[in-house]
Amino acid sequence: MNNNNKIFQFKLVLLGEAAVGKSSLVLRFVRGHFLDYQESTIGAAFLAQTVCLNDTTVKFEIWDTAGQERYHTLAPMYYRGAQAAIVVYDIRSEDSFERAIKWVKELQRQGSPNIVIALAGNKLDLAAKRKVETAEAQQYAEENGLLFMETSAKTAQNVNELFVEIAKKLPKTPTTRPGSGRLPITPIDNNAAKKKTCCNGN
Amino acid sequence: MEEEQRLNIKKEKETWIDVDQFDVVLLGTNFIESILAGALARAGKSVLHLDKNSFYGGFDSSFTLSQLATLLEESKDVKDPIPPYLSNVIVTDNSKIFEEEERLEQERKDKEEQEEQERKRLEQEKEKQTEQQDTKDDETKGGEGEESKGEEQQQEQTPIVKKPIKKTLHELGRFFSIDLAPTLLYSRGSMVNLLISSSASKYLEFKSLDQNYLYAKNTLYNIPSTKGSIFKDSTFSLREKRLIMKFIETIRELTQPTENEQDKQEQEKKLEELNSKHDGNFLKLVKSFGMTELVESFVLYGLSLIHENLESISLKQGVESVQLYVSSLLVYGTSPFLVPYYGCGDIPQAFCRLCAVYGGTYVLQRSVESLSFDENNILQGIKCTEGQPIKTKYFIASPAYVKTLDTQNTYPTITKRYSRFIGITNKKLNNTLEQSFITLPPNTCSNKNVINILQLDSICVPYLKGKTLYHFTTLSEGESTAEEDLKSSVDNFFANNTQEATSTDKPRLEWSSYFNFTFETLTNDIKEKNVLNKDGGVLVCSDSPIGSTIDYASQLEEAKKLFEYICPNEIFLEKVPEPEDIVWGEAQ
Numbered sequence: 001m002n003n004n005n006k007i008f009q010f011k012l013v014l015l016g017e018a019a020v021g022k023s024s025l026v027l028r029f030v031r032g033h034f035l036d037y038q039e040s041t042i043g044a045a046f047l048a049q050t051v052c053l054n055d056t057t058v059k060f061e062i063w064d065t066a067g068q069e070r071y072h073t074l075a076p077m078y079y080r081g082a083q084a085a086i087v088v089y090d091i092r093s094e095d096s097f098e099r100a101i102k103w104v105k106e107l108q109r110q111g112s113p114n115i116v117i118a119l120a121g122n123k124l125d126l127a128a129k130r131k132v133e134t135a136e137a138q139q140y141a142e143e144n145g146l147l148f149m150e151t152s153a154k155t156a157q158n159v160n161e162l163f164v165e166i167a168k169k170l171p172k173t174p175t176t177r178p179g180s181g182r183l184p185i186t187p188i189d190n191n192a193a194k195k196k197t198c199c200n201g202n
Numbered sequence: 203m204e205e206e207q208r209l210n211i212k213k214e215k216e217t218w219i220d221v222d223q224f225d226v227v228l229l230g231t232n233f234i235e236s237i238l239a240g241a242l243a244r245a246g247k248s249v250l251h252l253d254k255n256s257f258y259g260g261f262d263s264s265f266t267l268s269q270l271a272t273l274l275e276e277s278k279d280v281k282d283p284i285p286p287y288l289s290n291v292i293v294t295d296n297s298k299i300f301e302e303e304e305r306l307e308q309e310r311k312d313k314e315e316q317e318e319q320e321r322k323r324l325e326q327e328k329e330k331q332t333e334q335q336d337t338k339d340d341e342t343k344g345g346e347g348e349e350s351k352g353e354e355q356q357q358e359q360t361p362i363v364k365k366p367i368k369k370t371l372h373e374l375g376r377f378f379s380i381d382l383a384p385t386l387l388y389s390r391g392s393m394v395n396l397l398i399s400s401s402a403s404k405y406l407e408f409k410s411l412d413q414n415y416l417y418a419k420n421t422l423y424n425i426p427s428t429k430g431s432i433f434k435d436s437t438f439s440l441r442e443k444r445l446i447m448k449f450i451e452t453i454r455e456l457t458q459p460t461e462n463e464q465d466k467q468e469q470e471k472k473l474e475e476l477n478s479k480h481d482g483n484f485l486k487l488v489k490s491f492g493m494t495e496l497v498e499s500f501v502l503y504g505l506s507l508i509h510e511n512l513e514s515i516s517l518k519q520g521v522e523s524v525q526l527y528v529s530s531l532l533v534y535g536t537s538p539f540l541v542p543y544y545g546c547g548d549i550p551q552a553f554c555r556l557c558a559v560y561g562g563t564y565v566l567q568r569s570v571e572s573l574s575f576d577e578n579n580i581l582q583g584i585k586c587t588e589g590q591p592i593k594t595k596y597f598i599a600s601p602a603y604v605k606t607l608d609t610q611n612t613y614p615t616i617t618k619r620y621s622r623f624i625g626i627t628n629k630k631l632n633n634t635l636e637q638s639f640i641t642l643p644p645n646t647c648s649n650k651n652v653i654n655i656l657q658l659d660s661i662c663v664p665y666l667k668g669k670t671l672y673h674f675t676t677l678s679e680g681e682s683t684a685e686e687d688l689k690s691s692v693d694n695f696f697a698n699n700t701q702e703a704t705s706t707d708k709p710r711l712e713w714s715s716y717f718n719f720t721f722e723t724l725t726n727d728i729k730e731k732n733v734l735n736k737d738g739g740v741l742v743c744s745d746s747p748i749g750s751t752i753d754y755a756s757q758l759e760e761a762k763k764l765f766e767y768i769c770p771n772e773i774f775l776e777k778v779p780e781p782e783d784i785v786w787g788e789a790q
Contacts, residue, residue: 046404066555066558066559067558067561067563068554068555068558068564070563070564071219071563071564071565071566072566073258073564073565073566075258075551075554075555076257076258076551077405077406077544077548077551077552077555078555080544080548081407
């Protein structure tokens with residue numbers, strides 16, 4: 001079994017209005033905890049978490065907005081090359097749902113073709129103050145081929161489930177990540193590289 | 203009336219920034235400002251970063267084809283432009299003509315094919331009739347007759363398979379990433395080192411160029427990347443190969459990193475000897491090798507890649523740049539150069555994100571209206587274009603902004619101008635590898651200065667087959683236009699119409715543009731003064747998207763100096779901790 005277990009890495013971006021709970025969702029998923037007063041920015045480039053499916057392992061490289069959504073200044077670099085996106089809204093705010101729809105459209109226009117998009121209605125623990133009906137969001141998601149779940153980062157309801165559903169839907173072909181000739185740059189062992197260059201080797 | 207005014211103010215205030223005090227306000231998200239913003243936020247400063255454009259990077263940005271076309275079109279109408287600006291813009295779009303030609307050609311082919319199939323069908327029918335005749339004659343062949351019937355059915359089905367619809371150039375245009383100011387990164391250059399050390403490289407992906415060439419005597423010479431490839435090369439004579447190796451060996455001896463003190467002293471002594479022998483001049487050192495004209499070109503333009511004021515380059519600078527070239531070979535690929543996969547515009551974006559991750563605030567489409575000073579000429583704050591006053595100790599922007607905002611002080615700058623050509627063709631140059639860099643020494647195609655040519659895949663989507671994108675760049679002096687500076691070299695490589703392309707086998711220009719690019723930069727001594735003179739908190743940084751070297755070294759140096767002025771005791775872009783090392787929930 002273990003021999004067949006393949007690891008696939010995907011870039012996943014979070015989108016949505018400020019204060020809908022994007023960072024909290026990620027922290028619940030990655031760290032398993034929740035802070036009532038989460039600061040609006042996170043001091044990390046991105047977080048990583050792994051989901052194990054039957055015969056494959058999916059590693060998410062999760063990008064948070066770093067507050068750049070606040071004045072609508074997210075850079076195209078942010079969602080470039082993302083294979084998955086979670087568009088989050090607050091079930092208590094119709095504005096945040098409208099904004100989420102705009103993000104979905106932006107992703108369909110500018111994002112990678114074949115991107116897997118999940119719509120998440122967050123703050124399900126505060127359902128008493130709900131303004132966005134489940135059926136309405138569900139219908140929108142179906143019409144646009146999105147995954148849909150209502151979540152609560154506070155109680156952890158549906159958080160892992162959401163990531164697992166995304167992991168299942170992502171295409172697991174070896175060609176998903178490394179495009180032709182694309183490379184990340186990493187530190188290189190000085191001595192190893194030296195040997196190869198024409199002037200240092202003999 | 204009053205009520206209306208009050209409402210207006212309220213409406214305006216809705217767009218205001220939540221915070222009205224920052225340590226530093228930067229205007230413009232060019233390369234230098236972005237790196238600086240990232241470094242300042244990383245060092246704990248509160249940063250507000252504004253840009254009047256709706257996109258990041260200013261002229262250091264990368265554009266889709268339609269964005270580029272719009273930008274070029276708009277720049278034609280600007281009166282009294284201030285740097286950086288584009289001028290003498292010429293755009294030629296032949297894509298529709300070629301696409302129509304191709305369509306007609308395809309129709310003709312389809313028709314021929316149809317006729318051919320019709321002819322075959324008739325022939326087969328005839329055969330079948332004879333076969334049937336045969337079957338009657340010999341019943342054992344019946345099975346074969348049925349088989350051929352099956353084949354026939356298959357053949358009838360094949361024409362139904364639809365050919366993929368060919369996308370037009372403009373439909374493909376959105377997958378393009380075209381730089382106004384393309385820049386290359388040495389694999390072992392200061393920019394790549396910084397990207398790695400600061401962790402900003404995590405946001406980016408790169409591609410390695412395949413090959414560097416020198417164009418001389420109507421020939422493209424490979425610039426070899428290994429000793430082996432020098433000797434395999436068939437374009438240089440044996441004597442020339444020896445000269446190249448001797449030169450590289452000399453540079454290696456001078457610059458090889460060593461721990462041994464004695465070796466170090468020896469190196470320094472040797473360098474000093476050479477320095478006094480050649481008056482500290484790189485060109486004189488090169489001349490002393492007694493090279494052929496071709497080898498000299500190869501060394502000066504192919505390896506050193508310093509393309510401005512070559513006569514006055516110091517021996518040390520020349521030696522260092524050759525060493526940088528040589529040590530960058532075979533690090534990530536055969537060429538010493540990397541380019542960002544989605545264009546250079548991603549580099550400012552990566553550093554802006556780094557700034558945001560460390561709490562920096564970003565607002566696009568917003569500029570600065572005025573600066574306010576106290577009686578001692580010390581900056582107190584700025585006023586945004588939305589009317590919001592913001593307190594700040596430092597304001598940093600390019601010369602054009604600072605000059606209009608702070609008229610009390612003088613900020614001397616020098617203006618530089620480049621000629622640029624951007625072309626999209628149907629194929630790459632013959633006998634070249636896909637991603638290539640070509641250097642044209644002066645006087646190759648009646649060019650006064652060195653011309654750099656970059657050949658790239660135009661489309662950044664791996665499975666979409668693209669066109670080929672070309673960038674030509676040269677320093678422009680006097681009043682000559684980009685077309686005057688570059689046309690003869692462009693015509694040397696490309697065809698303008700199908701007839702020419704067919705008869706010469708040159709790539710055909712489907713879309714092209716010439717333009718001049720003017721910007722302001724600080725001279726070396728002004729740079730010092732600007733940083734060290736306390737201008738009351740107003741700091742200037744060059745526009746310069748293109749430096750005198752091929753990479754970002756000089757711009758990076760400038761960002762670093764500005765940073766050190768504001769944060770004298772801090773580390774410039776300290777490495778970001780790995781996610782695993784972060785302790786959560788304690789930073790309240």
